[in-house]
Amino acid sequence: MTVTQPDVTVVIGAYEAMPYLVECLASVEAQTIDPGRIEVIAVDDGSTDGTGECLEEFADRVSMPVTVIRQANSGGPSGPRNVGLSKAAGRYVFFLDADDRLGPEALERMVDMADRNGTDVVLGRVEGINRKPPQSMWGKTLERTDVFSSNIKFTLSAQKLFRRELLERHGMRFDESLWTGEDALFTMEAYLRADGVSVIADHTCYYLVGRDDGKHVTKSGGYTLRFDSARALMNLIADMVPPGERRDSLMHRPFVVTLLPQFGPKYLKDSEKVRRHKFELAKPLMEQFWTEGVARRLKVDERLRLHLVAEEKPELLLPVVEFVKAKKQAAALLEKRGHHVYLAYPYFRDASVGIPDSVYLATPREARAFPGYREHTPSSVLRRAVRKARRVLKTPAAA
Template sequence: MTTSKPDVSIVIGAYEAMPYLIRCLESVEAQTLPAGRMEIIAVDDGSTDGTGEYLEEFAARTAVPMRVVRQENSGGPSGPRNVGLGLARGRYVFFLDADDYFGEEALERMVSMGDRAGTDVVLGKVVGVNRGAAKSMWKETVERADLYSSNIKFTLSAQKLFRRELLVRLGMTFDEGLKTGEDALFTMEAYLRGSGVSVVADYTCYYLVGRDDGKHVTKSGSYLLRFDSARALMGLIAAHVPPGPRRDALMVRPFVITLLPQFGPALLRQSEAVREKKMQLAAPLLDAYWSAGLARRLKVHERLRLACVSKGRLDLLLDVLQFMRDKEEPRAVRKGARGRLYLAYPHFGEGAVLPDAAYEVTVTERIGGRRIDVPERQSTAAFLRRLARKVRRTARAVLHVPWRAHKV
């Protein structure tokens, strides 16, 4: 292995990765970034399908400097990634999953972006192969994305280019106590504590592969793991961002992506014991982090379900979920002097149960294929001016009586 410092250390944690590992490694070897500017650190996490043997065979013939570590199974992706990170020497580190593969220019483009922008994290465009992948953050290439207003907070997987100096300085590692969501915690910390995030959106850097055998960590495991993940991510955000609009913007991620799926229509099929346990686990999270500002950033069905959870009203939640499962469409209702728009999900208008605010349209919605936009909001001053004009018009209409009408 060369003694000069490479640009990128590619860390691959591999477990039962055949045959996907073949294309994964070929995509590293095919990079337009020269072989001498990369290194591969591959950790076989106790595989029995020939993964370890293939890694060693590939290392013996590739021009890319490569180190292979073989260890007993650790039970999750965090251990192998931490081992690889500890051995990395590159200016940057990229965590490549053994199922996935790079676009040929991926590393060259991402390294160039990180060097040019001076940022600590670089996101390369991801597309799914035989599975879905997030899309909203790939609209444009930006040297410095704003964490609070952009959608980068919705891509927290580990498949990013991280400046190693940041990780070393902060002593960052993957939490081996978390069995899901450990990458979200790691990436969000880098977003929050690093010197900026860049986005490469004009080239597909990473292909996220859906395995034919369906073996994806995020699809397996007890629901308890999801609550562990939500709790950790919410706590991290709260530790670094004080209460207010910026915290609310980031809290959308763990509330909607991690917590809310536990309170979807599938809850109707689950036992009473599981339902009650989920309500118990969610209660302290809602007590600590749920806010009016966060609520207004959500769609009505999202806000409404979490409002039911926050009030401990499983009965109301089940009514809403039954409505959703039956694919019923809520009526759009305008109400009040300011013409606010509401979606009439179950219990709308029963103020003693849930306030009307829980049903208000505050972000763009789609109901039955129809787009429902937020009504243009008026400032208090504009509302008062409009009200005053209406009063004056009414007064003039009353006072403007023909002279002859006064004659007796």
């Protein structure tokens, strides 16, 4: 009897997942892909709420092959995912969280997309239920793109379709030493190593479910875990991408998504000891990875806060965070014939503080909100160059 390789292995890591697991498994059973083209490997990570029994009942009932592995609790999502990946036989692997669910036709559409384009990673549109997922990458379906040409760097969760051969060739596994952000590290590496990434933006492939009990790993744990996560992702990017614009474009993500929230409204509630510790943890990251190219990509309030962290000025940071928390609108100052818009957040042109004007320079996206702003365009740059050349030609040669 010939055993046909499944197209996709669905890896489900589950811990205390009831009752959400019931709908999760129902969404797998409802997939339109032929049951013979799919296998499920479910890892119960030491649950005590009936999760393991639910998985075994599912395995006994459905027509698709299901392997249930029950193990002692590993303490995080990386262990179960790695166990499942090590057992996977499919051409592709999809990591499904036990409290989430697949959209209709999700696996069939993602496998078809990868096969049609020869891409190594496929992102299917994500919608939230009691949670808000990232949105900026779903503007348009992309048959083939990469991490530098799209917004996919802002979705680094593990719920993607990965070509298993890519993962095996590079020995990729989830970092079990990280308690949060382990999926960001794995997914960013896959993006960087992939021969193309596809994005399905016109069909919901995944529902990210917010648990009523609030038991999400990303919502738990102390602030030091966030610094661990930021450090790991920044190191990965630095190891894989040479210095320059492309590296800066990727560093934008850990600075804004992981590091910056530590110096947001929650910073106002921190004790003086915690504030000092946050600055200590941030110092090596700012020294190694904070560049003008990264700063330029940030909004003014983000750039100003991280500038003060980089300059080790906690006493100046508090008023800025209070200003941001109050959602005050910074006054705008248009200069250079409307081509520059400065946003007057605290300490703007305060000579006693000496923060450079460049920190307060609005990004084009911010500046467009203000009447009178004149955006630099390739045509305007060309016109200035032509005018300058004409002036040079009209100037009499020096005697």
